[in-house]
Amino acid sequence: MKESICSDICSNAAESGIIAWDCKYNKEVMLIPYVLFLAGDNPMQAEECSHASLNCNYFCRTCDIGGTKEHKVSGDGHRSLFMSGNLQTPENMTAEIQKQFEITLKSGASEKIKNSVSLTGVHDSASGSILNVLVELRKKLRKHVAGTQAMPEAEVAAVLEKEFTELLQGNKLDNAINPLLGMEGLDIHMDTPTEILHTILLGIAKLMGVFQVHLESVDKDGLNALCLNADYICHYKGSLIGKHFKSLAQVMPFLIYDIVPSTVLNAWTVIGELVVLV
Numbered sequence: 001m002k003e004s005i006c007s008d009i010c011s012n013a014a015e016s017g018i019i020a021w022d023c024k025y026n027k028e029v030m031l032i033p034y035v036l037f038l039a040g041d042n043p044m045q046a047e048e049c050s051h052a053s054l055n056c057n058y059f060c061r062t063c064d065i066g067g068t069k070e071h072k073v074s075g076d077g078h079r080s081l082f083m084s085g086n087l088q089t090p091e092n093m094t095a096e097i098q099k100q101f102e103i104t105l106k107s108g109a110s111e112k113i114k115n116s117v118s119l120t121g122v123h124d125s126a127s128g129s130i131l132n133v134l135v136e137l138r139k140k141l142r143k144h145v146a147g148t149q150a151m152p153e154a155e156v157a158a159v160l161e162k163e164f165t166e167l168l169q170g171n172k173l174d175n176a177i178n179p180l181l182g183m184e185g186l187d188i189h190m191d192t193p194t195e196i197l198h199t200i201l202l203g204i205a206k207l208m209g210v211f212q213v214h215l216e217s218v219d220k221d222g223l224n225a226l227c228l229n230a231d232y233i234c235h236y237k238g239s240l241i242g243k244h245f246k247s248l249a250q251v252m253p254f255l256i257y258d259i260v261p262s263t264v265l266n267a268w269t270v271i272g273e274l275v276v277l278v
Helices: 002-016 042-048 069-073 075-080 090-104 109-120 125-142 153-168 196-216 230-235 242-256 262-275
Strands: 018-022 027-031
Touching: 069 075, 090 109, 090 125, 090 153, 109 125, 125 153, 196 230, 196 242, 242 262
Parallel strands: none
Antiparallel strands: 018 027
């Protein structure tokens, strides 16, 4: 379907136009289609960008923000997640996919490809079936029973190259890779608008659960405002009144000290000191 959209509608039709009849003005018109954006949920948009989606180390399909688990839980790593990274480009994605195919012809291909996806976030579902066939074929060719020698690496590479050529069916590798990456007039990484439901309403909003846990763990001794029922505050967050905000202001620095810049933390500290005086 993506191939048809890219070749028939957005390439051929965009170059030559489509002649149609305008019933309002009673005359022929030429329609020149182009893609404005591609809508979808996060998994679909990740697939359209040849990205491994939100569960990989580099989870953003738009930029290269992310890192290993150890990096992301560190102070600097956690703060970096709230900053913009270098933008992903169709050219870089295509080059990385081509590298993954080059890896299949070398020893240790399976593990190396997994590392490539982990380190870059690049995973192309369009050409993934060909990649998987080559990886499994390499495993089969290199497997040997006791008392026999494994096939030499040079012969394995030759068989894989032949199989690769047959799988492409006379086409170039570029024609097997996600066609949206090379679509004229479309930057697939920038033209897939953020999906609101899972990113915000079911994403950021669900962080209230983490906030509630932090709030429940706060020691309320010594506070002059005790309206800190975490369950109530999080459940009725849209109906809070002054006493709730007064209590929250006093403990907020302890809830956000490790996730906001020092200027924001200082501001909340001042607010906490102020509310006890009014």
